[in-house]
Amino acid sequence: MAVDACGNPIEFIITAGNVNDIVVAPNLLAQLDLSHTDTVCADRGFDSDAFRELIRSEQCQANIPYKKNREHLNVNTDWYLYKIRHLVENALARLKHFRAVATRYDKLKRNYEATVSLACALVWFGLVWLKL
16 A cells, blocks of 8 residues: 555555565556655565665655665665654554455455545545545
8 A cells, every 4th residue: 555645545456465565566656656756665575676776766765674684784764754654554544444444345356446445535535524
């Protein structure tokens, strides 16, 4: 899931539970408009040289700490920005307030994608409603 700077969901991809996040990360990044984005924050699970290069090719900075088994040190990681990545976790928690999203009763992927899309729309609608 990708969120904006305020933690509002902007894009998601539904995968099987046994698929690693780094496998679908390039597809998620390709769906995003990164023209107004300076930095892409992610956790250690997205530590990949290929993914970092993909982010750099979009003229963005990758703020991803290295895994513990890498020989690189985390000298280039902005830890203040890294702490802000909890916005993704908060967005997932807000979506799980919807029972159909939290329990996934839907058998088909397309039906569950529609349910998550509706929940994201309701989150955004709540933001618009508060501004009225």
